[in-house]
Amino acid sequence: MKIRFKHAALAILGAIFLAGCAGHMPTDEHKGQRVTVNAVTAQGVGETIGTVELLDSPDGLVLNTHLRNLPPGPHGFHIHEKGFCGPAEKDGKMGAAIAAGGHFNPNHAPHHGTPLTGHLGDLPLLTVDAAGKSTEQLVAPRLKLADVQGLAIMIHAGGDNYADQPKPLGGGGDRIACGVIQ
Template identity: 75%
Template sequence: MMGCANSPTSSHHTQHQATVHTVSAQGVGKAIGTIQFKDSPAGLVLITDLAELPPGPHGFHIHEKGSCDPAKKDGEIGAAMAAGGHFNPNQAPHHGTPLTGHLGDLPVLNVDAQGQAKVTLVAPRLKLADVQGLAIMVHAGGDNYADQPKPLGGGGERIACGVIN
């Protein structure tokens, strides 16, 4: 990587964000908040400021393509399917924790009783340069970090998505 993004003085100020929108098979809906991204010695820091989500734990992942548009999968149009699968450049064989699985596997996003997620999470194996231009996804269900009993942690449908700029 070239440029001055690696210099100690500029890296602390380099920050990017994604505006997160609701998604459905019909398309990209209204904005429900933002996620800030910045590098730290511990990994990529994600600062969420999201609203209007179902309370409880949600699968939360970086996906391989920078689009939140609906697309066909298995012959059916699905919400945000244009984002592709989990970001997995290292070809990890299974979905897993932020330390063991796909590089795009993030900590679970916990949404409070008011439907808000204002949390700070760390993805220890990622840097901002890895994820710029990709999509970040919130799934309907939680994430057990395994492919059993349901694939990809059981997160299920894609309910919110943003493209990291």
């Protein structure tokens, strides 16, 4: 009799514990979004080079990178204002992923900056290892997934110094990879 009571008590406690945890289980609205990222050139959108998973968190938008076939080193990494990765004309010549427009900047920040001070689309620096891969977790503290729906995520050829000097927009240069956040 005592053993059955202990088992019943444990079962009840377990059910209470699981019911309490159910309020913290992720729901569909809290699931992340996987964005396919492709190489881009002035001729168009090329091969898939991986994905970036976007997830909301209490600390901001989490970006989990799963990328390959990129040049090693630091790269500018941004959210751009339009959800297009195709080439377009700028200053009289075709450019890679120019259809994505500029950095996402709905608050009209006067300058490029860090993920805390500049355009809302200014993300932490993306680092690529010697094998051409990036598998890091970055956080954009001022963004949520809902903010970036329908926009583009962009990787630039060069690093990003988070300033407009000596080169504009952190010095990242050409756009080499892009994905649309759908």
